[in-house]
Amino acid sequence: MPELPEVEVVRAGLAQAVTGARVAAVDVLDRRALTRHDAASGDFESLVTGARIEAAVRRGKFLWLPIGDDRAVVGHLGMSGQLLLRTPDHPGDDRHARIRLHLDHPEHGELRIDFVDQRTFGSLAVDRLVPTADGEVAGFSPGVSGPWARSIPAQVSHIARDPLDPAFDDRRFLDALARRASGVKRVLLDQGLVSGVGNIYADEALWAVRLHGEQPASSLTRRRGGELLTAVRDVLGKALAEGGTSFDAQYVNVNGASGYFAHSLNAYGRAGLPCPRCGTPMVRESFMNRSSHRCPRCQRLRMPRAGAATSTPVRTDGSPARR
DNA sequence: ACAGCATCCTGAAGGC
DNA sequence: TGCCTTCAGGATGCTG
CATH class of the missing domain: 1.10.8.50 (Helicase, Ruva Protein; domain 3)
Structure with a gap:
């Protein structure tokens, strides 16, 4: 689910269900869903199996689940990705189910995260956490914090903060x-x-x-x-x-x-x-x-006049130029 | 260094 | 019905 609001809805849903859960098992049904996983750091399944999920964090359209202090499961939904919470006995017969995480939560019991993605532009990966460039909290994860909070997955570090982030400049x-x-x-x-x-x-x-x-x-x-x-x-x-x-x-x-x-x-x-x-x-x-x-009427192009000083922005709101 | 384009992939919908 | 084209909310890597 593409843009910030949709990704945040997913993050919030995951956060309340999976924080504190342990990954009991992983099924990778389609390895194309791991294109952002760097195999040199280890096998996705073995890195995730047994890990405890500390939180669900988001910056822009990326979200991640910190596992330990210096690693996270990073997700991007691409154009058509979904992260669905299911009971362990859900058939999960979706044509486009790519990865399943079987979880065990100390209070909620057993549950499953299914990563379903028709177009396969989305992906999951395990990535290392690196300190944020500005030293501030890396992303949005209200009410939860830990040693991982001021760190960001390496593959997300070039992504700017989003405009709802308090540290947005x-x-x-x-x-x-x-x-x-x-x-x-x-x-x-x-x-x-x-x-x-x-x-x-x-x-x-x-x-x-x-x-x-x-x-x-x-x-x-x-x-x-x-x-x-x-x-x-x-x-x-x-x-x-x-x-x-x-x-x-x-x-x-x-x-x-x-x-x-x-x-x-x-x-x-x-x-x-x-x-x-x-x-x-x-x-x-x-x-x-x-x-x-x-709207062709409300939203017109107003190009600077040829020869006008380029350092002088043109007025774009339709109001008469003053001064 | 930057700007802009092609590309990855699957399925739905519409025209003929 | 079937075939073809176009379109879909994204990020990236390559080109000039």
Whole structure:
């Protein structure tokens, strides 16, 4: 389940069920689900079997289960991955079940985590934990802490903090925006700069602040950049409060239930439908092998005039230039 | 160093 | 019915 809100719903579901559990056995049904596992560090099954799960932590769209102080089981759901909590006797006959973790919890008894993934872009891996670059807590795992808290899986260390992380550095993000000539949507999707935002929530945030996705990031005023960041936080937070976005049974929580945010979408998937703000039919445009959705009236491209000093951002909110 | 594209994979949906 | 094309919420590695 792709973006931050959906991954957080999964993390929260796992945290309350599996923290303190021990891994009794592992079934790897499809080794393609281990493409991010470095076999040089040892066999996935033997590293996980017998381990005690300390917590469930998330940064952006990555989540991990610390096992001991310096290792974790890292998960990424890719486009279609699910982590489902099941009873030990569940048939688990899903066509796309890739990995099963059989757990034993001191209070909840026996249970199972099934990693199910149709398209196999997702994966599990055991990775070593390395100290965070800024020395702060690595990710989101409310109410639980331990020696692992300020460490991050090595393969996640290049991923930026997400905008809901208290240690997210707003100033650094705005500085980066000012330096990037790329379209602002592309920048929002760069997980090395700000994590957790994907195609849906990028379109939603851009709609909220009336920005065209191809607007050069460096053309935004600092103030517009700040408004965009606020909009990103707002849309992620609201989606999270509604349990994430689901269009079909593919995007579900650990119990297989869907979220409700699809009803609240203003831009994504609304090609041909009226813009909720001005009524103009929304358009869909091709972008990076996928789609962008926007209102052609509210979200216009405002290119800097040729010959204008590039250091002077253009106004992008439609208000008359002053001063 | 950065920007942008192709690629991994499976299944659903729509056109003919 | 069947075949073909297009599309899907992601990250990465390669190219220029």
